[in-house]
Amino acid sequence: MSQQHSAAPAPTPQTAPAPVPVAERPDWWRDAVIYQVYPRSFADADGDGMGDLEGIRSRLPYLRDLGVDAVWLSPFYASPQADAGYDVADYRAVDPMFGTLPDAEALIRDAHRLGLRVIVDLVPNHSSDQYDWFRRAVAEGPGSPLRERYHFRPGKGPDGELPPNDWESIFGGPAWTRVTEPDGTPGEWYLHLFAPEQPDFNWRHPAVGDEFRSILRFWLDKGVDGFRIDVAHGMVKADGLPDLGSHEQLRLLGNDVMPFFDQDGVHDIYRQWRRILDEYSGDRIFVAEAWTPTVERTANYVRPDELHQAFNFQYLGTHWDAAELRSVIDRTLDAMRPVGAPATWVLSNHDVTRHATRFANPPGLGTQIRQAGDRALGLRRARAATLLMLALPGSAYVYQGEELGLPDVVDLPDEVRQDPAYFRGAGQDGFRDGCRVPIPWTRGGGSYGFGGGGSWLPQPAGWGELSVEAQTGVAGSTLELYRSALALRREQPGLGAGDAVEWLPSPEGVLAFRRGEFVCVANTTAGPVEVPDHGRVLLTSGEVTGADGTVTVPGDTTVWWTGARD
Template sequence: MTQHLAAPLSGTSDDAPGHRTGWWQDAVIYQVYPRSFADGNGDGMGDLDGVRRRLPYLRELGVDAVWLSPFYASPQADAGYDVADYRAIDPMFGTLLDADALIHDAHALGLRVIVDLVPNHSSDAHDWFRRALREGPGSALRERYHFRPGKGAHGELPPNDWESVFGGAAWTRTTDPDGTPGDWYLHLFAPEQPDFNWDHPAVADEFRSILRFWLDMGVDGFRVDVAHGLVKAPGLPDLGGAGRLRLLGTADGGTPFFDQDGVHAIYRQWRTILDEYPGERIAVAEAWTPTVERTAHYVRPDELHQAFNFQYLATSWESEALREVIEVSLAAMRPVGAPATWVLSNHDVTRHATRFAGPPGVGTQTREPGDRVLGLRRARAATLLMLALPGSAYVYQGEELGLPDVTDLPDEARQDPSYFRADGQDGFRDGCRVPIPWAREGSSYGFGAGGSWLPQPDHWGELSVEAQTGDPASTLELYRAALSVRKEHPGLGGGSAVEWRDAPEGVLIFARTGFVCTVNTTGTAVRIPAPGELLLASGPVDAGNTAPGAEFELPADTTVWWSV
């Protein structure tokens, strides 16, 4: 049933005049995790009404678009990434009328709206899956998922050796309507998230319809969850001892469940739909691939518009590693005419203010709080570096407040499904999902009129929007200033290249049109020639009387922007 589509387009943006000139090329996009952003009705859970009320804050911050994590009808087995109905809002978040009002208000403020789309799997409460179980073996609906008989004398073993990203087997056995053990179904994540079979035309038809539903509602784009996972290798072959399921696949796309070449036919179909709508609607791939070069396949001119740069997110606070990933990222995107993207935090990884608080090499997850002062200093410097690079940047809610991960949540408060499954994804994602503070005081520091669904630390008030607003030394005001300069300065945002300059060990210096960025990733101050007039610094600097070309002391773990 696999459909054969035309080969993807190739070439650069120069090959297609007028193509790839959209707003997303240099946009700063703010991720809202709805349950933790703002609570409009006081029940302790964030909702769409809460987001809507805080849109002016995002406009004042200076972002271009808002990406909303899932708000669809869902049993919430994985924080809404288990969708039961893609055309309905979960009552905990509001109604379709609330979504319509949010989109309208955002547009009135000049903000674009991107919504999460979850096409790799549904909830086990989805009508298709429920009917497939109820109707039993032979049901046509089972072909829309991956149902397989088990191995062993009585089918008691899983169909293959794949393991879930969340830990344990990637298969769960069903019970037939007569009460006897039945077939198994595939779930690369939680058992409540059965994987769709994208070889079935009904699945492709349904998601084309879902795209149109939300585009007709007025959304400006989609963030495509697990964009690399939709297509599985024919026959679902064993890994042969590799067993453990990896998010990144292999360099040649050889992993049978991730980054299969067949996904690109799907996205070429989706691009046709997006291009039918006015206003430059876009799609962004959450594609965990082993190399930036393979990520570039998802953003060829007739596929998606952007893809998250997870290689950059996973890079340590070290000058050589940062320069390498920047160079590779820009080089990989240039031939396909797509913007590079830059991101430091999201709802699945340890916040970078905590990740950078310890020695290099901790990866994207850590359970240790580290040196909070050091972590924040590096996080601020990393932010100015990111915002100085060509392309589009993503900001995760609360990072503009310098929020650390909450590493000491009590076990009974945790809700991350991978926390409860042995040997799975680290299982400590709740720490970056704690509701953000808006006020110095109150039962939830201004999050809502009541409590919060995850407990907030006692020091949360000192990091609140209220506490930081108007304080020129605060992280919030640094973000506001940086985004303002980025909009106004002609050398920031767009483009596809940087000009590297000679720099001492541990220091990065690069130029763009009328602009220079200097970054000290070391723990000691470094003296360098001042490249121009100081625009903005991530921390205290003494350059008030420094003439261009004169020696200047660049403090430890600090980024400085210069106008030249």
């Protein structure tokens, strides 16, 4: 045998098979590919430079043709936008910058007609400081019953001038802000694990639970297919709000159980919510954003009577290294199997540097990176990592623009940044704006097809060559690679749902596994390796060659095979 395989499996790009209508796929979430839309940056219908619901609605056919199963929308609720909508002032209203409630209803209807499900963000750990409860709590002063729905405390020190405890905000600085009381004097402090404009709810107060059960029903009645729960590991705080005592709190996040994160009490809340969701038809789901120390702790969120999925942040943070990847894959599958939940896999989202840029840099720089790195290397690894992710058992998440191979924009001018963490002295790096730059749809135009004019964050010069228009129909482009991979994922019986892989012998630095007749080989090394020919090549992230029963896989390349030959 002597052959060469290119990145596209056929001379012309594949189009995903038409999705099965929404009502006809039970347990759809076990193998779903879910596409995250960041509404500000996806599509702008009214030309004001800010993405909106009508823009998203107009692009739903693109998502259908891409081959995804569901769309997850980051928050579009009424908000002062102190943290890009994660500070909610009204959970039952659409912010005018994004449209109206009828716009949301029309988007849901159109998505369903196209065979796409819609998942919306829910933000239950905190509200906006403009939420009616909080505004009244401050205005009514100490002793207001509404203050019990948040964490108001007197300060320490002779005059209460010190925060009630030593907790730090995730965005940097103290996790407490002191209010000015109605009489003009400095008064109590309130807890905010994120920005001061985001006061934390007290979930031990029954009114908070009542309110969110009502919010769930409001959106379920509108037809949404599920909720992504923001800070799902928060909400419940340890009794007494004890001091943490560490001066490295932010470094410990995600590595240790904290008195304000991953407390066991959150699971009682989710059992109540699950009973509500199960009242509705259509196999609707909850997805947890739960940053936990281990995948074993993450598995607690997806027990049969709680949530359906939880993001696998341990996988997202893993380097492009075969041994590390195999360890996380094994631990994930082992942790999810006993609770009967699907594994989930994710490489990028709105809070981390895009993986095409993360993989362009040396390991050890974290998930928020300020340098472009080696663009060609990053894209090559990102394409290979995508094929590896989509071959694993369970569900996968795709962040808007990664199907275009977009890099992070690491050189945004300081004056245009809007990440609230950027404006605080410590905490997260504050460079999340780089992954939130509006995506390009066309080669030209004032905003490369994003809208009628500019965009709320500036797009780089040359962005048009990465656009949907520039890549559509181009064999081997990153967009066509995604389209082909998602089409094959629907077609191949060995792909999608499951809870195990059969690891195959492979050279050092190479992952090889079998799922039925399907075989995936990922070379994470810089150089070529020879592997056995496993049958008919379905798809590759880069060019491979073969002869005499072996295939040469270049560095940073993934190959899909099927044992069933033509």
